[in-house]
Amino acid sequence: MLYYLFDYLQREFDLVGAGVFQYISFRAGMAAVISLLITIAFGKRLINFLRKKQVGETVRDLGLQGQMEKKGTPTMGGLIILAGILVPVLLFAKLDNVYVVLLIVATIWLGLIGFLDDYIKVFKKNKEGLAGRFKIVGQIGIGIIVGVTLYFHEDVVVREYDQVVIENNEVTRSYEDVKSTKTTVPFLKDNELDYDSILSFLGHDYTWVMYVLIVILVVTAVSNGANITDGIDGLAAGTSAIIGLTLAIFAYLSGRVDFSDYLNILHIPNLSEVVIFCTAFVGACLGFLWYNSFPAQVFMGDTGSLSLGGIIAVVALVVRKELMIPLLCGIFLIENLSVIIQVSWFKYTRKKYGEGRRVFLMSPLHHHYQKKNLHESKIVTRFWIVGILLAILSLATLKLR
Template sequence: MLYWLLYQKLFPYFRLFRIFRYLTFRTVFASLTALLIGLLIGPYVIDKLREFQIGQYIREEGPQSHQKKSGTPTMGGVLICISILVPTLMWSDLSNPYVWLVMLSTLAFGAIGFTDDYIKVVHRENQGLTAKAKLGLQFVVSAAVAAALVVMEIRGGYSTRLMVPFAKRFRPDLVWEWMGHVPHMHWLVFIPFVIFVMIVIAGASNAVNLTDGLDGLAIGCTIIAAGALTVLTYVSGHVVFSDYLELQRMPMVSELTVFCGSMVGASIGFLWYNAHPAEIFMGDVGSLALGGAIGTVAVVIKQELLLPFIGGVFILEALSVMLQVGSYKLRNGKRIFKMAPLHHHFELMGWSESKVITRFWILALVFALFALTTLKLR
């Protein structure tokens, strides 16, 4: 909006507005705008959530130390979504289709989480959408994102080839090329790509959701992951850096740097109120939206295989739940961890909540730094 007004419309008359053409300038200001929005309207959102008695329900089977958190305002993810989307609308080039794709994906995943949280609040219990319904909706949104990318690939603005870490020239294509000669079945060639995108985006959304169990844990890890994505998005769209790092250059995705900067700023702003002891929880509306955003950006910039390192803590948390459930079902009730997700395991081992959070943040930073080093290790 501001990019269109100040640069595209007023720049010919006021040369000072030339600065708005620079992506780094707009990314920094988008991040600061998101942070400012979060800090300014955070108290208002918290007061309104308390007024409407939208409080967190704590499971009885969870750690007993968490029972005191019952009633803390939840659904703070609404604040996160506003803090991300408004600065993106203000500072990005809205003629870029990738910007709209990522924003709509974030909004759609946030809507799924909002529905889940709303049902929990109304019924005053820990049962919102059923697991099948929630996962089904996530797959629908992810499939819609994949379909949009297929259209862009057909038009020449996207590639379905994977970028493999540590491999310069091994870039497998996620299409069935051998079926391309069958005209009436040409859409079938994209089925592997669509399935892959569905797994990546829905998986990322659920992984962040599972990590959101301690004050500031998920949002702190999101700051680190979004920061890494900001760097990756910028270099992927930069002609010099992409050539030097031998990345697939995609000029149009560079505009997503503004979105990623907004996600960093919004997350920092939310952490101000979500830090231990938390004044507000993000709820599923926040965790699903953030996970969906991270997964969608990773798919768009062709860093899907790097995502396990960008969001390493999220992946560990999700794997701990999968292993725990698998062990319980296959080994006659035997468990691997004291409790899953993983952060609860360490709590029951005697670690304080603050220690678990801080150490997981450090681990997230190590994972993100490793992800960035792989850019040159090819």
């Protein structure tokens, strides 16, 4: 909104300083700062409100160090994150940008699913919350919306350049904006993969179906990965902030003609607006850590965790880095895999030996280390360090091919 206001003031009244709102770097920085301030200010009020309403977490005694002390801690703190993301984006982003609109829809959609789950757990006193099948249906629903939009919307294009050398040795560049399902494959020299080409055997009429199915898989997997990672104070929020900052860098580079040309990566017109969403996302995660770092004053609940994972998935798809998710979101991946391995091995050994056996002391993986009597602050810090290393390695793929 402020973008349009100051754009109008500059055009009509030539207001001094109004032009600064044309710069992505300024608006992205302001979005991060405002997001941080909103989450800190709003967070305190929400925590006090939740305490008055006795909206506390129900904790089972799983024999984990410090687990029972968390009983009664306010949950549904994901509302803090949602406010910290949406308000700055509405203030500083171009709201006619298809990517921004898509991210806003995904944030609200997954936030509502998570809120409904938390509401059932807290107010209806049903520990199971929203049935898993309904969560999956909701994730599939937003996956369909994202996939269909990215495949068919006329503004979702890739800019392809041709170089033409003229007589005086000066180079002029012509370009064409084309519909494309190209994405990035990390560590390969020619690191572009076109879904249309590998799915061409299906015929063009059906390629979009497979593309939408891929999008659904990505959104569901990352959203659930963030949800599983949200098990100890600060882990999900801190990890998400690291991933969000990395995606902001990718979005900025792909949105710029000069950087995308220099790095030989896809140039995606109008993608720079996604940087504003990403910085608001990072600011919201950091602001939430103000209250969620050990010992947590509030938990994000599914309201926050489902939204965080879904946003990361959609940004990765928009930036065309979804094939990098196993690397960039490695923490989410190992948390997911630890649960799958634990459950699968337990069922297999119970069927074969009559007694279930475990690979880990407990899953997800962060609980395994808790069972080994590591303090959760140490676990979280080490997971953050691994997350930073994975982020650096992901950025290194820009040159390592």
